[in-house]
Amino acid sequence: AQSVTQLGSHVSVSEGALVLLRCNYSSSVPPYLFWYVQYPNQGLQLLLKYTTGATLVKGINGFEAEFKKSETSFHLTKPSAHMSDAAEYFCAVTTYNNNDMRFGAGTRLTVKP
Amino acid sequence: EPEVTQTPSHQVTQMGQEVILRCVPISNHLYFYWYRQILGQKVEFLVSFYNNEISEKSEIFDDQFSVERPDGSNFTLKIRSTKLEDSAMYFCASRAREGASEQFFGPGTRLTVL
Numbered sequence: 732a733q734s735v736t737q738l739g740s741h742v743s744v745s746e747g748a749l750v751l752l753r754c755n756y757s758s759s760v761p762p763y764l765f766w767y768v769q770y771p772n773q774g775l776q777l778l779l780k781y782t783t784g785a786t787l788v789k790g791i792n793g794f795e796a797e798f799k800k801s802e803t804s805f806h807l808t809k810p811s812a813h814m815s816d817a818a819e820y821f822c823a824v825t826t827y828n829n830n831d832m833r834f835g836a837g838t839r840l841t842v843k844p
Numbered sequence: 845e846p847e848v849t850q851t852p853s854h855q856v857t858q859m860g861q862e863v864i865l866r867c868v869p870i871s872n873h874l875y876f877y878w879y880r881q882i883l884g885q886k887v888e889f890l891v892s893f894y895n896n897e898i899s900e901k902s903e904i905f906d907d908q909f910s911v912e913r914p915d916g917s918n919f920t921l922k923i924r925s926t927k928l929e930d931s932a933m934y935f936c937a938s939r940a941r942e943g944a945s946e947q948f949f950g951p952g953t954r955l956t957v958l
Contacts, residue, residue, distance in 0.1 A: 763945050774935060774951040775887070782945040821887060825947075829875065829939060830900040832947060834887040 733758040733824045737835035745843045750794075750809040752838045754822030757803065764805040765823040765832070766796055775821070781805060792816070817842045846870045848950035850936050856956045857926055865921045865953045867936030875939040876919045877947060878911065880904070880932040887935065893919065926957045 738753040756762055763782045767775040779790025786798040792815075796807045805822060819839050825832040849868045857863050869876050878890040892899040893911055910922045919938075923930055933954050937947040 765946075767949075775949040777946065780945060823887075825945075827943070829945070829947070830892045831889040831902070832877070832879075832937075833889060834879075836886045 733762060733826060733833050735822050735824050735833055735835040737820075737822050737838050739838055740836060741839050741841065743841040743843060744812045746814055747811050750807070750812045750816065750840065752807040752820050752822075752840065754796075754805045754807065754835060755803050756805060756822075756824045758824055758826060760826050763825045763827070763829070764796075764798060765825075766790065766794070766805075766807050767821045767823060767834075768792075769819045769821065769837075771818075778807070778820075812840075812842045814842050814844065816840060848936055848938055848948050850934075850950040850953050852953060853951070854954045854956070856958065859928055859957055860925050863923050863926055863955060865923075865934050865936075865955070867919045867921070867938075867950055868917050869919055869936065869938030870940070870948055871917075873938035873940050873948075874942075875899075875944075875947075876911075876913070877937040877939070878921045879935040879937065879949075881935065881952075882929075882932045890921070923955075926955075928957050931955055931957045 734757045736755045765780045766778040781798045789795045794809045819837050821837045822835040851866045876893040881887045891901040891905045908924045933952045935952045936950040939947045
């Protein structure tokens with residue numbers, strides 16, 4: 732079965748600074764990888780996904796992530812943090828048959844003014 | 845834009861009672877899922893459903909849980925005898941077809957068991 736590990740349960744950055752949220756996956760078959768954002772008391776919003784093709788994927792709100800098979804990683808980045816980026820971020824993995832999706836423990840991003 | 849809807853948004857129940865959480869997946873989607881998120885924890889897979897049967901279920905999805913697609917639009921999760929530890933946010937998701945990568949999530953139902 733596939734799994735995801737998110738390094739760092741809390742990340743704090745200053746407004747305008749680089750955001751880097753780490754995600755490593757484990758999968759015996761080619762993975763489909765996702766980043767979701769969750770604002771307080773709300774549902775899950777898809778930021779971006781990787782399935783096949785280009786390994787650098789761009790998502791909403793200026794986020795992007797790069798699939799690195801050799802490192803089994805799918806880290807999320809944003810060049811310049813905004814106050815509105817403060818939220819919980821979840822990395823998730825599934826496979827082609829997509830019978831289940833496994834989530835990481837989440838990273839809470841705090842943005843300081 | 846089509847979206848997954850869930851009702852109710854918040855359900856409060858007494859321990860030992862049965863609850864049914866309802867979801868309306870996106871029309872024409874074929875695959876359906878339930879996930880739960882205990883407060884402050886990660887989202888956990890419960891069950892996937894296709895062609896009127898369970899495709900896969902996690903260790904969490906024991907005999908107290910069941911799913912059903914009673915008609916062409918609803919997808920329900922039933923918990924037969926709720927326990928305190930069932931208190932969580934429950935998310936429904938749907939996926940269009942085989943090979944489609946994205947699962948579309950509903951806004952969730954917050955279940956509180958007293």
